[in-house]
Amino acid sequence: MNLKAATRLSLFWLMAPLLVWLIGLIILPHADMLAISLRERVAVRTYEFSFANYGEFFNEPLYWRTFARTAIMSTVATALTLLISFPVSYYIAKMLRGRLKAFLFLLCLVPFWVSELVRTFGWMILLRESGVFSNLLQWLGMADGPVEMLYNDATIMVGLVYTSMLFMVVPLVTTLDSLEDAQVEAGYDLGGNAFSVLRTIIIPHAMPGIVSGCIVVFMLTLGNYLTPVLLGGKDNLWFTAQIYTQFITRFNWEQGAAFGFLLLGLSSLIVWSGLKLSRQTLTETMG
Amino acid sequence: MSDSAETYDLECRNLVRRYGKFTAVDNVSFGVPQGDFFSILGPSGCGKTTILRMMAGFDNPTAGDILIKEQSVLNVPPNKRPVNMVFQHLALFPMMSVAENIAYGLVRKGLPKHQIAEKVKSALGRIDLPTSGDKSINQLSGGQKQRVAIARCLVLEPAALLLDEPLGALDLKLREHMKVELKKMQDQFETTFVYITHDQSEALVMSNHVAVMNAGRFEQIGTPQELYYHPDTAFVAGFVGDSNRWHGKVERVDKDGVKVVSSDGVELLATPAGDTPLKEGVEVDIFVRPESVVLAEDADRISGMENRIDGELVSILFNGANSRALIRDRATGGELDVALPQTGEFSTLNRGQQVYLGWGMTQAKAFAATGDDNGRAV
Numbered sequence: 001m002n003l004k005a006a007t008r009l010s011l012f013w014l015m016a017p018l019l020v021w022l023i024g025l026i027i028l029p030h031a032d033m034l035a036i037s038l039r040e041r042v043a044v045r046t047y048e049f050s051f052a053n054y055g056e057f058f059n060e061p062l063y064w065r066t067f068a069r070t071a072i073m074s075t076v077a078t079a080l081t082l083l084i085s086f087p088v089s090y091y092i093a094k095m096l097r098g099r100l101k102a103f104l105f106l107l108c109l110v111p112f113w114v115s116e117l118v119r120t121f122g123w124m125i126l127l128r129e130s131g132v133f134s135n136l137l138q139w140l141g142m143a144d145g146p147v148e149m150l151y152n153d154a155t156i157m158v159g160l161v162y163t164s165m166l167f168m169v170v171p172l173v174t175t176l177d178s179l180e181d182a183q184v185e186a187g188y189d190l191g192g193n194a195f196s197v198l199r200t201i202i203i204p205h206a207m208p209g210i211v212s213g214c215i216v217v218f219m220l221t222l223g224n225y226l227t228p229v230l231l232g233g234k235d236n237l238w239f240t241a242q243i244y245t246q247f248i249t250r251f252n253w254e255q256g257a258a259f260g261f262l263l264l265g266l267s268s269l270i271v272w273s274g275l276k277l278s279r280q281t282l283t284e285t286m287g
Numbered sequence: 288m289s290d291s292a293e294t295y296d297l298e299c300r301n302l303v304r305r306y307g308k309f310t311a312v313d314n315v316s317f318g319v320p321q322g323d324f325f326s327i328l329g330p331s332g333c334g335k336t337t338i339l340r341m342m343a344g345f346d347n348p349t350a351g352d353i354l355i356k357e358q359s360v361l362n363v364p365p366n367k368r369p370v371n372m373v374f375q376h377l378a379l380f381p382m383m384s385v386a387e388n389i390a391y392g393l394v395r396k397g398l399p400k401h402q403i404a405e406k407v408k409s410a411l412g413r414i415d416l417p418t419s420g421d422k423s424i425n426q427l428s429g430g431q432k433q434r435v436a437i438a439r440c441l442v443l444e445p446a447a448l449l450l451d452e453p454l455g456a457l458d459l460k461l462r463e464h465m466k467v468e469l470k471k472m473q474d475q476f477e478t479t480f481v482y483i484t485h486d487q488s489e490a491l492v493m494s495n496h497v498a499v500m501n502a503g504r505f506e507q508i509g510t511p512q513e514l515y516y517h518p519d520t521a522f523v524a525g526f527v528g529d530s531n532r533w534h535g536k537v538e539r540v541d542k543d544g545v546k547v548v549s550s551d552g553v554e555l556l557a558t559p560a561g562d563t564p565l566k567e568g569v570e571v572d573i574f575v576r577p578e579s580v581v582l583a584e585d586a587d588r589i590s591g592m593e594n595r596i597d598g599e600l601v602s603i604l605f606n607g608a609n610s611r612a613l614i615r616d617r618a619t620g621g622e623l624d625v626a627l628p629q630t631g632e633f634s635t636l637n638r639g640q641q642v643y644l645g646w647g648m649t650q651a652k653a654f655a656a657t658g659d660d661n662g663r664a665v
Contacts, residue, residue, distance in 0.1 A: 182378035185345055186365045190392035190439065200391075204382040 037257035070239040074221040077160040080154030089172035151233035159227040168213040175209030296479040302351035313503035326490040329500030335483040371440035372449040386420035447479040521654035530574040551619040556593040557651035570656040578626040579650035589645030598645040
């Protein structure tokens with residue numbers, strides 16, 4: 001066996017676990033889902049190739065409106081998460097030193113040691129009619145009767161931003177950490193003020209972190225199921241809930257699979273146009 | 288240089304900066320006249336960067352005053368002070384082109400576009416990078432980056448340019464070249480430069496005036512020649528240039544000089560220097576420059592000199608024009624650094640060979656010992 005063949009063989013064995021995982025758990029199920037989504041039941045156990053499931057999405061306003069609502073809510077949640085995380089990250093990365101810095105960073109992580117389900121129930125305990133806030137407001141005399149704070153869009157937004165914070169803070173802290181203090185000082189020294197230094201030096205430097213954080217948060221929010229369903233209640237429409245309904249409640253796997261692929265395609269399209277708008281490339285932000 | 292009628296571009300009066308109990312800058316006063324190249328030279332941690340940052344406005348003095356063009360700037364934020372700073376690692380903005388970097392300050396001032404373009408173009412010309420305006424910062428070499436960082440400040444026509452060891456990151460050859468370049472740029476832009484460094488050769492080569500700083504205080508302010516030939520303190524004598532040193536006790540004081548017995552038993556004649564008058568029994572440090580010592584192969588040549596030593600050659604440290612000989616004193620075993628004459632007459636010296644050293648009394652300077660380690664050259 002010559003050296004080249006040996007190298008190839010060892011590369012193959014090194015790659016093998018990854019390939020098994022990729023093909024077995026990602027590519028095969030997705031291929032099967034794609035096949036399912038592209039067929040239509042014409043009679044019992046008789047299927048025909050058709051785009052009808054995809055057509056359904058565009059013909060039935062409920063579906064595409066649910067998707068549009070999900071996409072818009074996710075975009076707003078991403079923007080809010082960025083707005084809240086940026087000052088927090090800047091404070092952690094640039095203003096603090098040593099142990100306090102590590103401690104605050106850890107504080108951002110701590111909530112994620114608890115499962116998302118438990119955290120969301122935590123919010124429900126706080127916000128429900130007989131919950132902590134409601135009782136507090138009554139006790140303070142600011143409300144006459146029990147206040148229901150669950151089951152509306154604002155609550156969903158709070159839950160989504162809370163769940164997403166970490167995924168924005170981590171890339172932001174990492175990129176802001178690499179910003180030399182001297183760069184900011186040079187900006188001031190050459191006559192810049194707080195706003196122009198932020199706009200021309202800090203944000204351009206942090207751009208890769210901002211973009212990768214936004215992509216991760218957007219995708220997570222768009223694909224989130226627990227938070228919108230638990231905090232938004234039954235009447236709240238979220239696209240992943242629609243997919244769940246098709247698969248589990250209506251047992252319409254064809255429609256569910258088609259929705260799944262539409263979610264994948266449309267969200268990729270949104271991310272792609274976001275990258276185009278901010279003139280960033282995926283390799284640049286992820287690399 | 289301290290002529291009180293003279294007006295200064297930049298002046299510090301009784302500047303003090305304390306961090307908790309630690310005093311980083313201890314009652315420092317100096318003035319920099321218009322167009323001067325002023326250096327602050329000191330070992331790392333002596334407080335020189337703190338002074339520079341206070342002048343730029345990034346740090347506030349605990350006490351004292353800073354004046355730029357005779358106006359106190361204590362309450363002026365850094366972006367409003369008419370001084371600009373060249374940072375140690377330059378801090379050029381990597382997301383902007385060369386031209387955008389130079390234009391940065393002009394844009395912040397709100398100058399009209401055509402005027403900015405004109406000034407940037409002329410600045411690029413003056414730093415010999417006329418066609419590099421569109422390049423990104425990463426395409427420039429170390430020396431070019433240096434020039435852009437300086438041009439970026441000088442287009443703003445500051446009252447003074449503050450430089451924080453900007454040559455530290457360059458390799459030796461480029462550093463030598465940039466010394467000359469910096470001096471030329473200063474002439475060209477006619478701006479006052481305040482330069483801080485721990486490298487004595489940078490300070491000596493470029494400056495009109497140098498302040499030697501140690502442990503938060505200024506030891507001496509003077510021209511490079513004054514510092515080298517007439518150091519006021521033992522620290523300056525030890526820090527600026529190389530010296531052979533002896534520690535000893537004064538045995539006799541007369542009108543020409545002092546007779547000192549060193550701790551290893553050598554008798555030396557030296558000239559008193561520094562502020563503290565020397566008395567019998569006082570501990571002193573004696574400094575002799577390597578180039579003041581005359582090296583001879585026979586004893587007659589140095590017979591007229593006050594200080595003479597028999598020695599043997601330990602090794603020759605060949606370094607072109609700066610070659611040295613390391614000589615061991617036969618009597619005490621102490622080692623001396625001696626500059627070799629550039630005529631090459633001692634190039635055939637052998638290891639262990641007998642040599643004779645001599646130097647005049649005026650070449651040996653005796654300072655009262657202060658007890659601390661008097662700044663062995665870094």
